[in-house]
Amino acid sequence: MSLSWWTGPIRRAAKGAAFAAVCFLAMAGQAGAQGGWVDPWATVRGPSVGATQVWGLYSEGCIAGAAALPLEGDGYQAIHPNRRRNYGHPELIDFVEDLAHQASEAGLGVLAVADLGQPRGGPITGHASHESGLDVDIWYRLDVPALPQEERTGLEEVAMVAPDGAVDPAVWGDAQAELVRLAAVDERVARIFVHAAIKRDLCAREWDDRSWLRVLIPEGNHHRHMHIRLNCPEGNPGCQGQGPPPAGTGCDGDDDPGDLGADRLARYGSPGYPRPPGVLPMQCMTVHQAATAR
Ligand SMILES: [Zn+2]
Secondary structure (H helix, E strand, C coil): CCCHHHHHHHHHHHHHCHHHHHHHHHHHCCECCCCCECCCCCCCCCCECCCCEEEECCCCEEEECCEECCCEECCEEECCCCCCCCEECHHHHHHHHHHHHHHHHCCCCCEEECCCECCCECCCCCCCCCCCCCEEEEECCCCCCCCCHHHCCCCCCCCCECCCCCECCCCCCHHHHHHHHHHHCCCCEEEEEECHHHHHHHHHCCCCCCHHHHHEEECCCCCCEEEEEECCCCCCCCECCCCCCCCCCCCCCCCCCCCCCHHHHHHHCCCCCCCCCCCCCCHHHHHHHCCECC
C-alpha cells in the first residue's frame, strides 16, 4: 500500500514538531479528482525555491532547489520526456551532460537517459531509490538516433543479457563497455548498479587501469540500463551516503560478481528492495510544501 511511507515522517514529526505533523497529515488526506490517492511527490509541479540541499538517503529522501536536465542536449536525449523525472542535484545534471559529451566525443552514440528524479525527489513509482536527486538510469543501447520528443516514448529498452545468463554479443559490445567505464571513472560516482553478467564481462576485459571496476555493483535487474549513483555533494550535511564499496575490483575469487545471495547483501548492502518502512527526513515536509521555483 503506497500510504505506508507517510507513517514514518508523521511518527518522527510527532516527536519534534506537532505543528508540522498536522500539516503532513492534512497533505496525506488529499484526494484526486476521481477520489483516488494523489501521490504528493509525483504531482508537485517544480523544484522548491531557494538553496539546493539534499536530505536523507537515496532510498528515503528528497531534494530542495533541484535543477532540471534539459530534455535533449549534446550527446543525449531524455527517453521519457513527459514524466517530469528529469530533476536532480545540479551535480547530477552536470555529470549526465559531461558523460554525454564524452560519449559523443568517443563516437559511442546518443545516450538514452531515463529517470533521474522528481522535481523535489521523494518516493517515485518503479524505483527503490532515485529520491534524493543523485541517481540516474542510462540505457545501455546506443543505437537510438536523435529523435523529436514525441517519438521517444515507447522505445524498446533492450536487454543486454541472453537467456544463457551471459551478455548477448548481438547487442552488448565495446561501445557499451566503454560507456560504463567512462561513467565509473568519474570521481563524482559512488556506485553503478549493473547486471552480474555485465560486471563479469567488464572484469574479463583488458584494461590498463582496473580500479574503476570497484564501483560496479552486481544487481539482478540492471540488464537494460545502468543505474548511476553519485556521492553526496559537498555542502550537503543532510545527505546520507553509503560509504565506499568493498575494497578491490570485485572481480576475483570469493568476490564473485555473479553472487546474488545473502553473502552478496552483506558485502554490498541492500539495493533497496523491498522498500524498508518509510522514514523521510522531517525537512522533506518543508521541501514539499515550499513555493515552486517556476
Ligand atoms: Zn535506477
